Amino acid sequence: MSAKRIFIKGNEAIAHGALDAGCRCYFGYPITPQNDIPEMLSSAMPAAGGEFVQAESEVASANMLLGAAACGVRAMTTSSSPGVSLMQEAISYMAGSDLPGVVVNMNRGGPGLGDIGPSQGDYFQSVKGGGHGDYRTLVLAPGSCQECYDLTFEAFDLAFKYRNPVLILGDAIVGQMKEPVARREALPIDPAEGGNWKLTGRGQRAPRILKSLFLEDGALAGQNLRLRDKYAAMAAEVRFEAFETADADLVVVAYGSIGRIVKSTVRALRAEGLKVGLLRPITLFPFPEAALRDLAGQGKRFLTIEHNLGQMVDDVRLAVRGLADSEFFGFLPGNMPTPEDFDAPVRAAVKGA
Amino acid sequence: MSLYQDVIIAGFGGQGVMLIGNLLAYAGMEHGLNVTYIPVYGPEMRGGTANCTVVVSDDAIGSPIIRNPKSLIIMNRPSLDKFQPQLVDGGVLVVNSSLVDPALADASRVRLVPVACNEIADGLGNTRMANMVALGAFIEATGVLPLSVVEESLSHVIAKHYSHLIPKNAEALRAGANAAKG
Numbered sequence: 001m002s003a004k005r006i007f008i009k010g011n012e013a014i015a016h017g018a019l020d021a022g023c024r025c026y027f028g029y030p031i032t033p034q035n036d037i038p039e040m041l042s043s044a045m046p047a048a049g050g051e052f053v054q055a056e057s058e059v060a061s062a063n064m065l066l067g068a069a070a071c072g073v074r075a076m077t078t079s080s081s082p083g084v085s086l087m088q089e090a091i092s093y094m095a096g097s098d099l100p101g102v103v104v105n106m107n108r109g110g111p112g113l114g115d116i117g118p119s120q121g122d123y124f125q126s127v128k129g130g131g132h133g134d135y136r137t138l139v140l141a142p143g144s145c146q147e148c149y150d151l152t153f154e155a156f157d158l159a160f161k162y163r164n165p166v167l168i169l170g171d172a173i174v175g176q177m178k179e180p181v182a183r184r185e186a187l188p189i190d191p192a193e194g195g196n197w198k199l200t201g202r203g204q205r206a207p208r209i210l211k212s213l214f215l216e217d218g219a220l221a222g223q224n225l226r227l228r229d230k231y232a233a234m235a236a237e238v239r240f241e242a243f244e245t246a247d248a249d250l251v252v253v254a255y256g257s258i259g260r261i262v263k264s265t266v267r268a269l270r271a272e273g274l275k276v277g278l279l280r281p282i283t284l285f286p287f288p289e290a291a292l293r294d295l296a297g298q299g300k301r302f303l304t305i306e307h308n309l310g311q312m313v314d315d316v317r318l319a320v321r322g323l324a325d326s327e328f329f330g331f332l333p334g335n336m337p338t339p340e341d342f343d344a345p346v347r348a349a350v351k352g353a
Numbered sequence: 354m355s356l357y358q359d360v361i362i363a364g365f366g367g368q369g370v371m372l373i374g375n376l377l378a379y380a381g382m383e384h385g386l387n388v389t390y391i392p393v394y395g396p397e398m399r400g401g402t403a404n405c406t407v408v409v410s411d412d413a414i415g416s417p418i419i420r421n422p423k424s425l426i427i428m429n430r431p432s433l434d435k436f437q438p439q440l441v442d443g444g445v446l447v448v449n450s451s452l453v454d455p456a457l458a459d460a461s462r463v464r465l466v467p468v469a470c471n472e473i474a475d476g477l478g479n480t481r482m483a484n485m486v487a488l489g490a491f492i493e494a495t496g497v498l499p500l501s502v503v504e505e506s507l508s509h510v511i512a513k514h515y516s517h518l519i520p521k522n523a524e525a526l527r528a529g530a531n532a533a534k535g
Contacts, residue, residue, distance in 0.1 A: 007379050007388075007509075177391040177417045178375070180382040264415030338420035 005180035010148040010170060011036035013181050014104055015044065017152030018076050020186040023102070024050035025068040025075035027061035029083060032116040033172040034106035037078045058083040062090035062103070069099040070210050072198025074156045074189075078104035080172075081122050082113055084130075091165050092131030095227070096212025100159035100194070102152065103137075104168040106175040109333035118172035118257060119333035123311035126169045127285045134224055136231045138166040139284040143241075143260045145179035147282070153184060158237060160193055162230055169284060171307070173257035173336075239282040240291055244270055248277030250350045251295050252342075253316050253326065254305040255281045262305050264339035265346055274350050284312070289319035296320035303327045303349040305342055356386065356411040358497040359419045361436055363404035364428025364449070369484035372510065373426070374405035377488060377498075380506040381409040384498050389417035402431050409497055424495055426487050428470070433457060447491045447533070449483060466494045468532045474525055479518075482525040489529025500530050 008016070015037050018026070026045050028038045038054065045052040055061035061077045068075035079087065084105040094101055107122045109115040126139045138158055140151040148170060155166040199208060214220040243263055245251050254262040259280035266278045279295070281288050296302070296319075304313035304326045316326040329345035331337045360377070364370045374390055381388035392405045406422070408414050424445035427433045430453050437459065440446060446463045448455055451471030458465045468490040470483035492500050504523040511519060 005382060007375075007382050007390075173391070173417070177389055178378060179389050179414075179417075180387070260414075261416040261418065267415060336418055338418050339416045340420045 005182050007178055008145060008181055009036050009176060009178050010142065010145045010174040011106065011176070012040055013145045013148035014078065014152045014168065014170070015040040016181070016183060017149040018102065018156070019044060019048055020184055021074065021153045021156040022187045022189050023074045023076050023156060024048065024189065025053075025064075025073050026050065027053045027055050027064040027068075027075070027077045028079065029055050029058045029061050031080045031083045033108055033175050034078050034080050034104065036175070037104065058086035059090070062087035065101045065103070066090050066094050066097075066099060069094060069101040070097075070199050072194030072200070074160075074193075076102040076104065078106070080106045080108045081110050081119070084122065085125070088125075088131035091137065092129070092133050092135060093212050094165045095129075095131075095135035095137065096133060096223075097210045098163040098197075099165070099210065100156075100163050101165050102155045102159055102168065103165055104152070104170070107169060107171040115334060116172065117333060117336070118307060120171065120256065120258060120307035120311070121333060122169065123284065123306070123308065126167055127287070127315070135227060136234070136285050137164060138162065138234055138237065138286075139169055140166065141169045141256045141282060141284050142174055143256050143280060143282070144174065145177065145181050148174060149181050149183065151282070162234060163197070164230065169256065171257050235286045237283055238286045238288050238290070240288040241278075241280040241282060242291065243278040243280070245277035245279060245295060245300075247275055248300060249275040250277070250301050250303060250346070250352075252276065252278050252303045252305055252346060252349075253281070253292070253312070254278065255284060255312065258305060258307050258331070258337060261337050261339055262342050262346075265342040268339065268343070269346060269350070274347070276346060276350050281312075287315050287319065289315070292316060292319040293323065296323035300324070301327075301349070301352060303329060303346060305329045305331070305345070307331050307333060307337065356409070356497070358410070358424065358495055359406065359408045359422050360424040360426060360491065361404055361406050361419065361422045361439075362426040362428075363402060363432035363436055364484075366403045368403070368428045369481065370403050370426070370428060371405050373484045373488040374407050376503060376506055376510045377491075378407045378409070379510050380498055380503040381407075383506055384502050386411055387414050389414050391417045402429070402435075404432065404436075424491065426491050427453060428484070428487060429453060430457075437463070445491070445494050447487055447494060449487055451483065464494070466490055466533050468529060470529070473528050473532060477521060477525055477528060479521065482522055485522045485525035486529035486532070489526035489531075490533035491529075492526070493530035493533035500526060
């Protein structure tokens with residue numbers, strides 16, 4: 001790790017993370033609030049010897065990602081909510097064809113065109129598949145510019161390890177804010193990566209087919225079971241930050257930018273002696289259900305806070321079912337959240353019913 | 354006692370509030386601290402005012418967005434009206450008295466630092482350095498960082514084709530700091 005930190009936006013950190021991880025194909029179509037990513041990569045990607053394509057639409061950029069992935073290239077596309085909706089078909093095909101790629105969603109307000117401010121309204125779309133069919137993507141939720149860099153850097157290894165799309169789910173806050181970021185040693189390009197499946201031109205070897213169509217009797221069941229086992233194996237990648245949970249009566253669960261803002265609320269209430277902690281999921285799929293269940297088993301109570309009407313709270317309740325429940329507080333898009341916005345709901349939840 | 358300071362910097366678009374926010378945060382990083390910088394990102398921007406929030410701390414920073422800041426740098430009247438009520442009691446209020454009547458500040462509640470930023474910058478040869486004068490005053494009033502670190506950071510936030518202006522901007526920072534000494 002280089003000692004010198006650079007001062008950059010979360011969006012720029014994602015672009016740096018991708019380049020340093022050996023990403024050499026970028027496809028995208030402009031949309032606020034993530035335009036710093038294609039802006040930077042439009043010059044930095046060619047300079048690194050890679051390909052930058054401003055596609056004619058998000059549908060095209062996602063299908064270009066599929067094509068690059070089929071060739072075993074480390075590739076990425078980035079967008080924000082309405083654009084990511086347009087990409088869902090290709091992401092489903094990638095999942096069905098076991099193709100690795102990185103998709104970034106800097107979540108903005110919705111539904112529809114919504115606004116250009118921060119939101120967590122795309123949680124369900126992100127962690128429950130998003131497109132058609134029974135599939136999952138790994139979902140990484142950065143809460144800082146450093147995590148934007150680190151998680152993007154690691155997303156490519158994860159994508160190739162599982163041969164699966166990996167989604168980075170940020171928002172307009174972490175994308176637009178600036179923080180110091182430490183970069184890592186850039187990974188060398190590995191020409192052998194994906195060597196036993198990628199399409200390289202058949203030559204003398206046995207033919208390879210990358211497809212998501214399985215028409216033979218029972219074949220699709222087999223494919224779905226294989227995918228199920230893959231998604232179950234992803235549980236090994238679960239990550240979260242636990243802050244002051246050990247002696248907490250109440251554990252607040254919040255992710256991404258909201259997670260770090262809630263952390264300030266938790267700190268302030270801790271200073272008053274309230275026994276409150278924070279669990280911030282960093283992977284949203286796999287979800288840190290074992291950690292939550294463990295806390296529930298210790299008799300702790302839960303409050304889920306999101307920048308939406310209540311989505312992740314369903315997964316928290318599933319994780320602690322039979323042992324506990326979770327209250328919910330939703331801060332709505334269209335407003336910028338501050339730690340004070342969460343003060344009253346956390347206080348009320350600490351006091352309990 | 355751990356080091357923590359936050360500030361909302363606000364003014365008209367074009368007064369350079371984003372630039373001094375970047376400069377302050379960059380200098381904090383160079384000083385080995387944790388920093389966050391976030392520009393305002395909402396409809397206010399379209400109304401002609403611009404603002405950003407900077408947090409500097411030796412601890413990990415939670416929220417980059419602050420409702421009740423410990424300090425303010427106010428470059429114009431609408432910004433004073435909007436943000437003064439949010440400033441914590443006893444907070445530092447650096448006001449550009451060239452454009453804002455300091456009598457509008459609630460000096461009984463906050464620590465008022467009036468600085469004639471435009472006149473001082475004018476005296477140095479360019480009104481556009483009023484932002485640097487204000488930042489210098491803020492650094493002096495809060496003591497959050499050594500002024501020298503801010504001066505040394507200028508070359509990292511000012512575009513290369515303006516690098517010939519760096520010595521003058523450093524002068525403006527020092528002039529602001531001197532003005533805040535009162």
